[in-house]
Amino acid sequence: MSANLQYRVKPVSPEAHLFEVTLRIVQPDDQGQLLVMPSWILGSYMIRDFAKNLVTLSAYSDGIPVAWEKQDKQSWLFAPYEGELVVTYTIYAWDLSVRSAHLDTTHGYFNGTSLFLRVEGQDDQPCEVELIKPDGDGYESWRVATTLNGLQAPYLGFGSYQAGSYDELVDHPVEMGTFDYSEFDVAGVTHAVAVTGRHEADMERLCADLKMLCESHIEMFGELPEMDRYLFQVMAVGDGYGGLEHRSSTSLICKRADLPKKGEEKVTNGYRQFLGLASHEYFHLWNVKRIRPEVFKSADLIKEVHTRLLWAFEGITSYYDDLSLVRTKRIEPESYLELLAQVITRVQRGAGRFKQSLADSSFDAWTKFYKQDENASNAIVSYYAKGALVALALDLTIRKETAGNYSLEDVMRTLWERHGRVDVGVHEQDVEMLAMEVTSIDLKAFFDQAVRGTEELALETLLEYFGIGYKLCPAKSPDDQGSGKQPENSETEAKPVLGARVKNNNGHVELAVVLDGGAAQQAGLSAGDTLVAINGIRVTNGNVHDLVAAGTPGEPVQVHAFRRDELMAFDLKPQPAPADTCHLWLLESPEPETETRRNEWLGSA
Structure with missing residues (x-):
């Protein structure tokens, strides 16, 4: 017997980033059916208003148009009709993140909270989801990676899937496209890695390392939560980082350079970061x-x-x-x-x-x-x-x-x-x-x-x-984030600093953060100010910190900066760099x- 709630998802226009979703409600509320789009997704605590991406919406019952009225920013009330209610709508998907939905001619990805309207009063009802391949010869090689339970869908294929409730439905993200896919076993449960995007990752090594991390967490808790399989969905990009946990999968975004390359044995800083991210999301199981x-x-x-x-x-x-x-x-x-x-x-x-x-x-x-x-x-x-x-x-x-x-x-x-x-x-x-x-x-x-x-x-x-040395020192440079080594004596010397963090804004040096009590704040400088010169020398992204460090703590230097379109002058007294950079080391x-x-x-x- 078919479920009362049936969703159909098709990338109807990948080039325009549009998913088409058809929701069939076999037994709608006879007083009028309310449909609601979530505003946020579990694991990411910010109101994101996913309803803003809904572009078009129409409804029918037995082929007859059904009237509807929007109740607020994310709710729609449909007039009562006898028989099934069929609602079709399109979703604009152009957020390349782990929290929403993204679709183009290379792949499609979505979290259920971005696509699936919730049927008020039927949250606990079983759901069916039919995933449809985009039209066109260019999409023949597309596959599907998700931990939704297959109903009438081949392995890694398009077709029908099912969920026991709306909460379960929206907790299984879907990746579709031409990803690389590898599997490994952990505690008798199949684990898989699906990597989307151009990359040169050593999939064998990646699986071996992830397997050890998974086994470590399972050993700590004593058992793996009940599940049929687990999936690491990985989007490899030029520059990106992020992860979001789900009940039997995780969505990750990383730099393609952070993935391990074949023939490379060491753990680079980038790969270390990726493994830490994967470990973090798996612990969330x-x-x-x-x-x-x-x-x-x-x-x-x-x-x-x-x-x-x-x-x-x-x-x-x-x-x-x-x-x-x-x-x-x-x-x-x-x-x-x-x-x-x-x-x-x-x-x-x-x-x-x-x-x-x-x-x-x-x-x-x-x-x-x-x-x-x-x-x-x-x-x-x-x-x-x-x-x-x-x-x-x-x-x-x-x-x-x-x-x-x-x-x-x-x-x-x-x-x-x-x-x-x-x-x-x-x-x-x-x-x-x-x-x-x-x-x-x-x-x-x-x-x-x-x-x-x-x-x-x-x-x-x-x-x-526990045999670990600990010391806080002044930062050696703006890039000094701390170390796992005992500091040298020279690293404890404090140079004069600006008391602010800067960023490159189209070649200009802009103050991004002005730190409490620092020299910049005491001089009256503010976030958003664009530095022009220090003691008459032009400021660049390459010399700003050196110009400040060349000063004498407590002795003012003249800073010229633009605030909005107004040129201003400030007397800045550089302060010694605070001891806020941590060094840890194994005591001998x-x-x-x-x-x-x-x-x-x-x-x-």
Whole structure:
């Protein structure tokens, strides 16, 4: 028997970036059917108004046109008619991201929240989806990569698929085109990688590395969530980065240069970043997709849904994503420490960490984290970056206080057993209470400071206990993001700095961010100002920092800049570069018990 809700998706005009969707409702509401387009997608906490991409819409019942009226920006009410209701509409798809939909003559991709109207009152009804190949000889070689359950569709082919509900329907993104495809087995479940875009990736090595990362996460939680298969959807581009988790797949965007090339054995910085991204999204199979806030279980995709727990769901995931790289020996400990030092540096360089707590950062993700402006680093803190550091501090604190008998992994496994596996939502205090229960440690003061407060974390002391050296130094250059090595004496010398971040705007030097308390702010310079000259010397993107560094701290230099179309002069007193760049390193010849603790943490035991 056919499902009551039947969707048909066809790339009707790839050259114009248009998907055509036909929705057949076998038993519509006899009082008039309301259809709604989501405003946001789970995992990305910003109102995106997907309805703005709906171009045309028509409706029929038994061949007779059905009247409809738009109720608001994303809802349509159709007049009551006896019999089936068939609604046909087109969606403009030209957002090359993991959150929306993209279609051209080379491929098609979509998340269900971008294409599928929700039938009010029938959210829990089974759905059928028929995927149709575009017309034309040029599309004969197109295939389909998705984890939707096939109904009448060949392997990797167009045809009919099914979902048990609307929520399930929109949680299986679809890639169609001429992608490269490889499979590997993990815990008896087929995993696959589909790479779209021009690339020269070594698919065999890519699968082997991903397999080890997947197995590492499964070992941590004790089992793989129930699923038929898992899919890494990868879009390789010239310059891009991003990922979004789903219940049995993930969508990733990366630079094609970041993928491993045949004959290349080392892990480049780009490939390290890609593996960390893939690791992050796979960890979300447990932490977010199944261990999830109670408010996300039946999330209204029309309006914001707030929680103060994003630090735990994204921060803890961000901690384990890179840690798994060293534990699986994809990278060396020094490489992992470099990644960790870069995270610490990013947090240290934002004065917002003193103004916004992690709990508030989580709650305000909709309006602050996802809508950052030029003042963001002065006003907010990232629940990803600082959340990862809190997870690190929590893990090391548990290990230290329990003499290595417990770790954060024990907390995550218990979260899986009590919440994820049995689909019980996580309430606002559950993570903290469970951490204290599992470890028998009073962690209230820790959470008050780390999650609800804005004080600095005691990372230096904790890391030293595990055989890791820690030092904050002035940046050597604008490109210095931290390192996994002990700093030289010369690296502790502070040069005069502008107190602002600059960007290249069509060859001009524009202030992108003016840092709180820095020389630029004290001189009256603002974000958006275009620097022209410093002490009479023309400013370029290549010399701006050198011109400032040549000055003497405290002695003013004259800066000329355009604000809008007005030339202004400023007296700027360069300040010594702050010690905000982190260096981490393996302490040499530690005590045996310290080395044991370090090896157990980094997986080197």
